[in-house]
Amino acid sequence: MFSKFLLLPYLLLAFDVKSLQPFADKSDGGTRYFPGRYDPSSTKDCGGVINTAEGWIFSPNYPANYDDSISCSYIIKRFSPDVCKLTLHFIDFDIEDTSPNCDSDYLDLGQGYRMCGILISDTKKTITFPPFQTTIEFKFKSDAQHNRKGFMARVTQVPNSCKDGLQPTVRPPRPPTDDSEINTFQDSCDTFITGFGGAIRSPDYPNNYPTNKFCLYVFRRPNNGVCRVELTFNKFDIEHSLFFGSTGCDTDYLELPKGVKLCGAHYNRRPLFYPPGSDYMILTFKSDGTGTAPGFDIDVRQIPNSCNIFSPPRTYKCDYRLEGDIARIHSPGFPTFYGRNEQCVYFIKKQSYNMCYFTMEFVRFNLELSSDGGGNCVKDYMQLPDETFVFPREHDRYPIIYFSSDSYGEGRGYDILIKQLPCGPSFTTPIYSSSSISNGGGGTLPCDRIITDDDTLTSPDYPRDYGPLTRCIYTIYKSSSDVCELRLQFLYFDLEKTADCRSDYFLIEPSGEKLCGRDLREPDRVVKFPLGSRQLRLIFASDAQVQRPGFDLRIQQIRNSCHRPIVPPKDDANARVCEVSSAPITVLRSDNYPMPYNPNTNCVYKIYRAYPAVCTLELYFSDFSVGTWESKYCINDYVEIDGLKYCGVRRGDRVLVSFPRYLESVQIRFKTDSYDNYGGFRIEVKQISDKCNLPEQPKPSPVCDEVNSKQTFTISSPNYSISNYFDNADCHYTIKKSSYDVCALEVTYKRFEVEESQDCFKDYLEIVGVRLCGRLPYNSKRTYEFTDDEIIIKFHTDGDINASGFYASVRQVQC
Template sequence: MEALTLLLCLLLTTFQANTIGSWTTDNWLDFTESFSEPCGGNMTDWRGVLLSPWYPNNYPNNAQCTWTIHSTGNTTVSLIFTDVDLETCCDYIKVYDGPSTLHPLLGEIREYRNQSFKSSNNDLTVFFYSDSSVTRRGFYATWLFVESCGGYMTDWMGDFSSPRYPNNYPDNSYCTWTIHSTGNMTVSLTFTDVVLETCCDYIKVYDGPSTLHPLLGEIREYRNQSFKSSSNDLTVFFYSDSSVTRRGFHANWVFVDVGNINTTYTTITPETNSSEPCGGNMTDWRGVLLSPRYPNNYPNNAQCTWTIHSTGNTTVSLIFTDVDLETCCDYIKVYDGPSTLHPFLGEIREYRNQSFKSSNNDLTVFFYSDHSVTRRGFYATWLFVESCGGYMTDWIGDFSSPRYPNNYPDNSYCTWTIHSTGNMTVSLTFIDVVLETCCDYIKVYDGPSTLHPLLGEIREYRNQSFKSSSNDLTVFFYSDSSVTRRGFHANWVFVVPHPECGGHLYGSGLFSSPNYPNYYHDNAYCVWYLSALQGQRLFLTFADVQLERCCNCDYITIYDGSSTGHSQLGKVCFNDTTHQVFHSSSRYLTVVFRSDYSGVSHGFKALFTSSLSADEGHVNCSSDNMVIVIQRSYLNSLGLSGNDLYVDEHLCRPNISSTEVVFSFPLDACGTVKEMMNGYVSYTNNVWASQSQSGEITRQSQFLLHVGCRMEPNTMVQIFYKTMENINTNITGTGRFNASIAFYTSSSFNQQIYDSPYEVNLNQLLYVQVELNRHDNSLDLFLDTCVASPNPSDFKDRSYDLLHNGCPRDNTYYSYTSGEHYYAQFSFRAFKFLRTHAYVYLQCKVIICPGNDYNSRCRQGCRFRRKRSLDSTYHTNTVTLGPIKLKGIV
């Protein structure tokens, strides 16, 4: 027994550490209710989830759990706690920067706050302790391995390189650098070294703040490679595939002034051709520095000294945008301080990447020309710079205006970009804002630059929170030249976006609230548009309703038509499923689910189906009788005859004519049920079919029509299906089987993936299920062939076989079941096609056989040669799935 308990505990630890969202709360309860305590483990996946034991149910007493998260190579571990609920007095979490609790303590957690940690090397250790009394929900945390690359650069001049340069860059690199200038400046970029795997790795340069802007060029090898932006921004994207790496690249940039700057400067331009006075002291925050007489030739024997002096928490940034000197003998020297006695920063004799920045408030420039030969001279610009802005990639953090909580400076131009990865969005909250409301402001943009949609402008404090629609948020802060205030402070956190909900549904089926049966999220707004064939009506029931106990807070509204503009049939709230049955007056119904900003529950599950059309059947009721009429042509399409039919009371038989099958009986006979529903009286019965002996596999093993009459002043009557999960009621009348194919999150096949495209990593395990749309245990579904292609309309010219004639062709293909149920399940590892885009599509051919035929094709498994005469006797279908998209590939 002890050995069994230990095994279960180890399984629990593995699932908790490595499974993201694939098990429901009920799964965990069933799995864990019989044991406790042993927990912790070693995690090496690049991304995962860390949970307290039994989360989201209360953790046990006396827990002592240690998890070590180990990355490899040039990566660190980033860990964020997104839910913490502990007994604050006595239970806690401790995080250590290393592979054990003997390493430096990064922090202790007893309650939720901004709780994010990053290792300094490859390892992070988490220790969880609970005492002998009082337990809570525990904690939920996620980790990610991070290798630094990319960035957001705002300096006048600088350089950057591929990861690990000059050593080989790693496989699977996806790095984006954005270089942002201000004002009338553009970006000039030069690649000084490029060594890549030319077939597969590349650099792309875009004329703007993101890869959505025009492509200036692609680089795979070194040549004369320089680029210039048309405005303030250049973006560089670097990609490497999963094999073969090289030294990489090195590049540098400089900002270039494309026009004149309207400002004052101090430069003496003498008239005489001798050693003339020039130079000066500059204190303006921005200006221009020129050689004497520029752009005409400077004089001989010039000796000019300029000192540029800033104040406060600013430095001086100086860039030379034009230099033309007698290179043998004339020169410029730049010093880091208020005179030429301070440290020498550099000498200039010709134009190259020439930019300088002071370490404090002063920069000194000295110009010398000898007694012979003069040239045009030089043109330079300076700007006082106070550090602000940045590019943030941590899971959680905060930032503030310059000098906060002291007053920010005049003339601030600060840009912060917050970048998440994967399926995470950015949630940003301003917790303090005090600005000069007339003139200073903050702007928040939904994307990686200020060119993206504006989410809002802030000039004073109010309830100010923003959420990105994808991976990036950009914040821009501006202050004018007069009057300053305390500024602002804000924090951000990366969040998993709410699941998509709503959509267009057809015919019959079921739908549910987001995350059902787990809790739905706050502020949900979901709209389902239900439709059926012309001449049919829709019938809607709620099998489960568990909403917040406030009917004006969380509720479901049903509309009798194709939009919310039609009349309202009813409203569902709380947990009342009694009498919640709705009939459309046309072939359309619209269902809306809303939740407010607080208080959630498990949600709802609804079932809908369509009635028979008028040329297939109808029902008439009077105060005394119910008459059910079903056309024989409809029954024939299902392989049924009138003699197969009966109602809930088997002794009640129909009258059969050449065209119709008719049941006629009193309302209180033949098993008819009377109910009071929403203020009206309804009578219901069921039409069944006995098992046919014809052997046609297109026949239903059990046929069910739910027949109802609703007695109102304007009586509405109809035939409709009542969808039951254990009874097959999805009768289409076509005599063919329809199959569907979908991805799932794990080998338990509990949670379907609805994303399109489905973004995956190379070599990631993918789980696929193919099933009959109408679940029928009397039928078996066999996977015959599965083919992958980069083209959804062509699975022949360029394809890759996962499975052929029931035989695996891919060494990662694994079959969980095929040919034994009405569904088949398999897995394989993600791959990509060479020399094409990152999308992959799947097409599978399935064979459907009677379950009681033990000699059928479904029972024969892998067969290297196809026997057409045998296969042709079985129903076949082809299903297509996709696209799969590799993450990060553009």
């Protein structure tokens, strides 16, 4: 009854250079300024300051049109000495188009680089801080006519982006001393939800919210099948305007899309819909300078398969709130097949305050099989509560389990037993403490460590979720002069998974390798100390959004590692010896071959040198069917040769393995799990001694690396038109945007012939994560989205079969 449908402008910024002193009083004859946040009711002031790792910038009034004749300044302060670059991720960009000069309305990114027109969503720009400067200034200007929707962009400062190390002239910002120095783009109450479930709350909930707050709640679709968002109001009590002439929600309110404002009390469910063509939805909360209330606590559920606008809203007949120490959930209709278009939500209510976590026992689980290639279910699936099983600290908050089925195939469903477990000694402290959270500045944080010997490392608060905005630097010094390498053994690893690990990550600084997600291809790594250095660094960082349990890492300094190559030891303590051979030619077979091999096999085949001149083994897979192709990392059944795992069907493959003189034998490992077993293998092994004393053939020089910024050009494989491409080539074709408004890359293949393999794991051409191999017809055309400043096309070949290669014309397509 208090909701009013008013299409009011969004004002999502709170500061500019002028608004650091927003309220003036001239009663004493002069001008006296009171610090405070920028008044969102103004439409003329704009801009602001970012001095943290992440933030947002918006045009005034966004998503409504910006005003005429405005000038805004956005200042980004470097928050850490190791930051030299930042990225701009444009969620939306629509400014009056006067290209190529952009002389009417424009966003200026510095040094005269102006942007106008329309860009596709998710366009990214990388900006470099000027040398020895601590700030970058962006300017937005509009003339007296033709305004548009404007822009919304996320700003991320990139750690460890300085080529020459730290910038000595940069000092971390001091903590703010008053409200005027608070970061205006990433307030502590801002929330970003990208998963199927989440929650939004008013600041300081369950206590009364403060005065003069302005918060953003940004939702992003988890996938293209989500069009509807459902809000469940657990608690909603916002101050209601009662003065004469009030429209009801003039002072404090939560504003939904399309200008719907809520205040007063609400206890219901409310559906929201993503705008057509947009992957984002924004809610805003505003409180004025007088009067507060308890605020709100709202569960957010992004509904899968909800884009059929002709389907009426449905009731959820399978929704349950689970209570008690032990509870059981079944799929609809269990034990028969569940139905189509089912959507179930299960709330797990904590039985008592001394319960801290729960377990799930899958008695039966059978859903329709589907995958998007990255291990994500795309048809029927169950989503667990962020893959963690720890109860929230608040007694009135519930972990949530979702089940969704599409309109096609069905399965027999699930039968799951859920047990609540009491708190142990490790659950008596908060999930994360304020001392473990980075304040965004430089210096030494509580999680920083200096290591001088063998040791173990864990993420802050492990095994609980690490905190937001965490940044830990682990500096490792050599324990002795004969140590040149470290062995890193990850006993547990679970960080938020994002493309290029751009959110949470574990960085091995000497190699530049970034790790995130859960399944590490190789849990063990050998890392070299930089040449001439006594130390190296490992860095763990998290953003302000999703948190995970973290990592448990064992560090071993390898003695006598400066003058010989180190072969990481295999876990052969429990492995039996399958076969031993020192013959020049031998045949290795799996147990029971040609019948299916045994489960739970862990054995080693040892090949001893037949005579001193042997330097290479040639392995020919005359028959090979081990495990499946479902996992590209061969995590169930596999044969491991020289540190590489082989699985799937690989009949006819030929592998060359080096036989170094310091090794007395080469070991081939065969490991299987306890589930499905396949045909097995027959591998012919030949010991080779010819050409051992010749110098090693040099690898192809990197002449195939190219950089192009033209609108049209051609690329080709090495040696094209002369002969087949080289073995063991890794070529990188770097394509930089010819202009800021390029949004796609069109590649026309005049010729394409590259060795074919399943999943293109041998030779391939890779563009934006898509691999090509085999043959393509003449003039085949492919178009790729071009959102970043540059795209790197990679051409990779292995050591055996090659082909004629490729020749392609490339065109940068403007939006």
